[in-house]
Amino acid sequence: MMLIALALALLFATTNTGASQIGTCFGMRADNLQPLPAVVAQYNRHNIERMRIYGPNPSLSQALSGSGIELMLGVLNQDLQHIASSQSNANSWVQDNIGAYPNVHFRYVAVGNEIRPNFNNGAAQYAPYVLPAMQNLQKAINQMGYGGRIKVSTAMEMGIAINTSPPSAGQFDPSISNYINPIVSFMRDNGSPLLLNCYPYFAYAYSSTIDLSFALFTSTGTVVHDGQYAYQNLFDAMVDSIYSALEKAGCPSVAIVVSESGWPTMGDKGTSIDNAKTYNNNLIQNVKKGTPKRPGAYLETYIFDMYNEDLKTPEREKHWGLFTANGDLKYPVNFN
Numbered sequence: 001m002m003l004i005a006l007a008l009a010l011l012f013a014t015t016n017t018g019a020s021q022i023g024t025c026f027g028m029r030a031d032n033l034q035p036l037p038a039v040v041a042q043y044n045r046h047n048i049e050r051m052r053i054y055g056p057n058p059s060l061s062q063a064l065s066g067s068g069i070e071l072m073l074g075v076l077n078q079d080l081q082h083i084a085s086s087q088s089n090a091n092s093w094v095q096d097n098i099g100a101y102p103n104v105h106f107r108y109v110a111v112g113n114e115i116r117p118n119f120n121n122g123a124a125q126y127a128p129y130v131l132p133a134m135q136n137l138q139k140a141i142n143q144m145g146y147g148g149r150i151k152v153s154t155a156m157e158m159g160i161a162i163n164t165s166p167p168s169a170g171q172f173d174p175s176i177s178n179y180i181n182p183i184v185s186f187m188r189d190n191g192s193p194l195l196l197n198c199y200p201y202f203a204y205a206y207s208s209t210i211d212l213s214f215a216l217f218t219s220t221g222t223v224v225h226d227g228q229y230a231y232q233n234l235f236d237a238m239v240d241s242i243y244s245a246l247e248k249a250g251c252p253s254v255a256i257v258v259s260e261s262g263w264p265t266m267g268d269k270g271t272s273i274d275n276a277k278t279y280n281n282n283l284i285q286n287v288k289k290g291t292p293k294r295p296g297a298y299l300e301t302y303i304f305d306m307y308n309e310d311l312k313t314p315e316r317e318k319h320w321g322l323f324t325a326n327g328d329l330k331y332p333v334n335f336n
Contacts, residue, residue, distance in 0.1 A: 022284055022335055023050025023072070023302040024322065025260055028057070029309040032325040036063040039306075042327055043069055048335050052259060052302045054113060055079075056097040065103040072108040072195075072259065072302065073097065074155075075137070080112055080129035083136055090136030091143070099144055106146070109137055110195055110259065111154045117179050119159055130154055131183050138190055153187060155195040155259045158203075158238060161245045166226035167293070170241030171248045181249055188251040193300075195259035196242055200234040201279070205269045210234065212270060216263075217282035229292035235261070235283065240293040255297075258287070262304040265330060267316035277331040280322065284334065 026039065033039070040063045043051060052072040053060065064071060075083065075093070083090045098106050111134045117127040138152045160180055163169040172180045187194055204215040213219045217233040224231035231237045239256055246254050263279035264271045280303055287299040308321035323329055 021050075021287065021298045021300045022048070023052060023070070023300075024048055024306040025052040025054075025262075025302050025304040026060075026306045027054065027304070027309045029311045030307060030325070031311060033307060034325070034327055036060045038327065040064055040067050040069065042323070043067070046333075046335055050107065050300075050302065051306075052110070054110075061097070061101045061104055065101060068105065070105045070107040072110055073106055074110045075112060075133065077112050077115060077123050077126045080115075080126050080133045083111075084129040084132035087136050087139060090133070090140045094137060094140040094144060094146075098141070098146065098150070106150050108193075108195070108257070109141070109150060109152045111137060111152060113155045114157045114197060115154065116156070116160055117176050118173070119157075127179055130179075131186060134183070134186055138186075151192040152190065153192045153195045153257075154183065155197055157197045158199070158242075161242055164238065164241035166224060167229070167231070167237045167240035168226050168244050170244035172245045184246060184249050184251045184254055187254045193255040193257040194242065194246065196239065196256050197260035197304075198235065198238050198258050199261060200238065201263050201270065203234060203238065212275075215270075216275060216278045217286055218278065226292075231292060233282075233286065235286065236291040239299065240291050243291070243293045256299070258299060258301040260302060260304040262320050264316050264319045265321075266319045267314070271316065271319065273331055277333075280333060 036059050044067060050070045054074040055076040056073065083093055112126060112130050114121060115123045115126050115130055117124050134152050134154060141147050141150050141152060160172055161170050162173050163171055184194060200215040204210045204212060214223045215234045219232050222230040222232055224237055242256060246252060261283060263276040265273050265276045283301065287301045289295065290297040290299055303322065305320040307323050307325060308318055310318050312318055322333055
């Protein structure tokens with residue numbers, strides 16, 4: 001068994017050598033999506049090597065089999081209580097959604113999305129179940145022999161932190177310390193990254209003081225001076241504020257994976273094809289170099305969204321896609 005495990009680990013390491021750090025999120029709240037095999041083919045055609053989905057989809061897992069695409073598999077918020085309630089339930093979830101697809105390259109399990117106890121987004125009710133579900137799923141993954149290559153985490157948004165400007169002042173919100181600190185300690189102890197949904201677009205849209213160029217990576221010089229660090233774009237400043245929070249929480253070794261970032265093409269302030277093109281292409285190039293606090297560390301990032309999701313509201317939420325429903329790029333994107 002040890003030799004088999006070693007061979008699998010070596011195979012996994014070999015297949016990921018030189019892999020792109022850019023993926024896209026594949027949201028499915030739409031009634032006009034292409035057939036799933038066509039979606040997978042489009043990922044491969046454009047050299048998009050990583051995909052994030054928000055809940056298990058057996059048909060998609062079948063389509064991904066043998067594709068080489070690495071998957072961030074979400075656990076639906078509404079399933080967390082069931083998984084947290086018993087190890088047996090977690091074992092079944094892992095067997096049904098991971099073990100049943102041996103030819104799919106699972107990379108992360110994202111246990112819930114944007115859950116925190118003080119967030120008025122309808123998800124606060126699931127906060128008590130996040131950590132127990134993570135623990136049960138990690139144990140199940142370890143028992144099945146996947147612990148070395150599939151990391152368990154949860155996707156968070158910027159509201160987990162306060163005092164994010166300047167970035168060095170960032171800290172986790174003390175009012176939810178009983179929630180957030182054990183979760184990031186779990187990440188530290190298990191070698192898992194913090195999955196961060198990071199949107200300069202929203203910071204810009206909800207502010208009257210943030211310059212558009214700072215949000216689009218087009219500032220011509222330093223905008224924020226923070227001790228030894230200089231920030232020319234808002235994205236780096238936001239990510240580094242969470243790194244500062246991790247340091248203050250005693251978890252400096254926890255890496256960040258940007259599980260969502262993007263720019264909508266219409267529907268609200270600052271939305272346009274040109275702005276989305278500028279943001280996403282600059283994002284792809286920017287994450288290659290890391291951030292001022294973590295220079296040289298390629299920041300794994302998932303662009304939101306692969307396609308428009310026409311069943312979402314408000315209007316702005318329908319227009320994040322890089323591609324139209326029929327598979328055409330809205331604007332040129334260099335995924336490499």
